[in-house]
Amino acid sequence: MRSESQPGGALPDPPSPETPIAPAPASGDLDLVATIRDEILRDGPITFARFMQRALYEPGHGYYVAPEERPGRTGDFLTSPEAHWLFGRTIARQVSECWERLGRPRSFAVREYGAGSGALAAPMLAGIREESAGAFAATRYEPIEANAHRLAELRAALEQERLDDRLSPGDLRAAERPPEPQAGFTGVVLANEFVDAMPVHRVERREGRLVEVGVAWRDGRFVDEPMPPSTPELEAYLERAAVQLAEGQRTEINLGIRPWFAQLAEEMTRGWVFVIDYGLPAAELHSARRRQGTLKAIARQQVLADPYADVGRQDLTAHVDLTALELAARDAGFDAVGRTTQGRFLVALDLGSLLLEAQRRASSVNEALETRSAAMWLLDPRRTGGFAVSVFGRDVPLEPPLRGLADPTARATCRRRP
Numbered sequence: 222m223r224s225e226s227q228p229g230g231a232l233p234d235p236p237s238p239e240t241p242i243a244p245a246p247a248s249g250d251l252d253l254v255a256t257i258r259d260e261i262l263r264d265g266p267i268t269f270a271r272f273m274q275r276a277l278y279e280p281g282h283g284y285y286v287a288p289e290e291r292p293g294r295t296g297d298f299l300t301s302p303e304a305h306w307l308f309g310r311t312i313a314r315q316v317s318e319c320w321e322r323l324g325r326p327r328s329f330a331v332r333e334y335g336a337g338s339g340a341l342a343a344p345m346l347a348g349i350r351e352e353s354a355g356a357f358a359a360t361r362y363e364p365i366e367a368n369a370h371r372l373a374e375l376r377a378a379l380e381q382e383r384l385d386d387r388l389s390p391g392d393l394r395a396a397e398r399p400p401e402p403q404a405g406f407t408g409v410v411l412a413n414e415f416v417d418a419m420p421v422h423r424v425e426r427r428e429g430r431l432v433e434v435g436v437a438w439r440d441g442r443f444v445d446e447p448m449p450p451s452t453p454e455l456e457a458y459l460e461r462a463a464v465q466l467a468e469g470q471r472t473e474i475n476l477g478i479r480p481w482f483a484q485l486a487e488e489m490t491r492g493w494v495f496v497i498d499y500g501l502p503a504a505e506l507h508s509a510r511r512r513q514g515t516l517k518a519i520a521r522q523q524v525l526a527d528p529y530a531d532v533g534r535q536d537l538t539a540h541v542d543l544t545a546l547e548l549a550a551r552d553a554g555f556d557a558v559g560r561t562t563q564g565r566f567l568v569a570l571d572l573g574s575l576l577l578e579a580q581r582r583a584s585s586v587n588e589a590l591e592t593r594s595a596a597m598w599l600l601d602p603r604r605t606g607g608f609a610v611s612v613f614g615r616d617v618p619l620e621p622p623l624r625g626l627a628d629p630t631a632r633a634t635c636r637r638r639p
C-alpha cells in the first residue's frame with residue numbers, strides 16, 4: 222500500500238538517545254524511506270544499486286510498481302512507443318523479417334522486457350498481422366513487466382485490437398521471477414528503455430583507488446557514503462572494458478546486464494535480441510569529460526538533481542554502457558550482430574512509407590501534423606532518434622544483414638562469438 226504522506230513530507234530518524242530528532246529533508250513515499258533507512262541503520266551503508274532497486278521496485282512502494290502513469294504523454298517522461306504507434310508499427314516489419322529469416326517457425330516468441338502498457342505491443346502485433354498472416358499465426362507474445370497495473374492496461378490494449386489471442390496465460394511475469402520451466406524458444410526479444418532502468422552501482426576514483434559510492438542515512442536524509450567496492454566485479458569490469466577513471470571521476474556500472482543475458486541464453490534457442498536505449502560505448506561513457514557520470518532522477522518531464530529526493534516518486538536512470546551489453550551478450554553465447562541509431566533503424570525499415578499512409582488517413586490537418594511531428598521526434602538524432610539499437614543473435618544468419626541494419630555503419634561492430 223502506498224503511503225498517504227504528501228510528496229515533500231519529511232521523515233525523522235527513529236528516536237534514540239544517540240540520534241536526536243533533526244529536521245529531516247527525506248521525502249517521497251515515507252514508508253519506503255523508512256524501510257530503506259532501517260536497513261541502513263541495521264546493516265550499515267548500502268550500495269546505490271540496492272537503494273535504486275528498492276526505490277524503483279520495492280513491492281507496493283517502488284516507483285515502477287505504483288499505479289501512476291510513468292512513461293506517457295501525461296506521465297513523467299515520454300518513450301518512443303508512447304510517443305506514437307508508428308514506432309511499434311515500424312518494429313513489426315523487423316520482427317516479421319526475423320520470422321522469415323528463421324525459416325518461418327511454427328512457434329515464434331516475441332518477448333518484450335519492460336512491456337509497460339502495451340504501447341509497443343499493440344501496434345507491433347497489429348503490424349505483424351498486416352505484414353504476414355504466417356508470422357502472425359506463429360507469434361506468441363510474452364510481455365515481461367514488473368507493474369501489475371501496466372499489465373492490466375496492456376491486456377486491455379490487446380483486447381481492444383483483438384490481439385489478446387497472441388498472449389498466452391502465464392506469460393505475464395516479472396523479469397526477476399525465476400524463469401518458468403519451458404523449452405527453449407525461437408524468436409525475438411525486445412527491450413525498449415528497459416536496461417537503463419536496471420539498478421546501477423556508482424563508483425569513483427579517489428587517490429588512485431576505486432571506491433564505491435554507497436548510501437548512508439544522516440541528519441534525516443540519504444547521503445553519499447564512500448565505501449570499499451562491494452564486489453570485485455566492479456574493478457574487473459572497468460579493466461575488461463579498458464576504462465581508466467580520472468582522479469575524482471564518478472561513473473555507474475550496471476552489473477544486472479550479465480545475469481540478464483545469461484538467463485536469456487538459457488531460454489532462447491535461436492533468435493535476435495534488440496536493445497533500444499540511450500547509451501554509449503564504454504570509452505565515451507566513462508570518459509573523463511563526464512566527471513559526474515550519467516545518473517539522473519526524472520519526474521514530471523524534468524531532470525532533477527537529487528537521486529535521494531522524492532524516494533519512490535521519481536525515476537532513476539543511467540545511460541546504458543553499450544560495451545557492457547556487447548561483452549555480456551557475447552559471454553552468454555550471442556553474436557553481436559550490429560548497432561545503429563534508432564533514427565537509422567527506423568529509416569531503414571521505411572518508417573517514411575508508414576508515415577505517408579498515416580497522414581493520408583488522418584482525419585484532420587492537426588492529426589496529420591501531430592503524426593509528422595511524432596515521426597520527427599522518433600528520427601531526430603537529438604531526440605530518441607539518437608538512441609542506440611544494439612542487436613544480438615543466437616544461431617542466426619548474419620548475412621544478408623537484417624533490414625533495420627541495412628546502413629553499412631550498422632554492422633561495423635558486428636562480431637561472431639569467438
Ligand SMILES: C[S@@+](CC[C@H](N)C(=O)[O-])C[C@H]1O[C@@H](n2cnc3c(N)ncnc32)[C@H](O)[C@@H]1O
Pocket residue numbers: 285286292300301302303334335336337338340365366367368371394395396397412413414415418419
Ligand atoms: C522506462 S519504462 C519503459 C516502458 C516501455 N518499454 C516503453 O518504452 O514505453 C521501463 C519499464 O520496465 C519495467 N521494468 C523495469 N524493471 C523490470 C523488471 N526487472 N522486470 C519487469 N519489468 C521491469 C517497468 O515497470 C517499466 O514499465
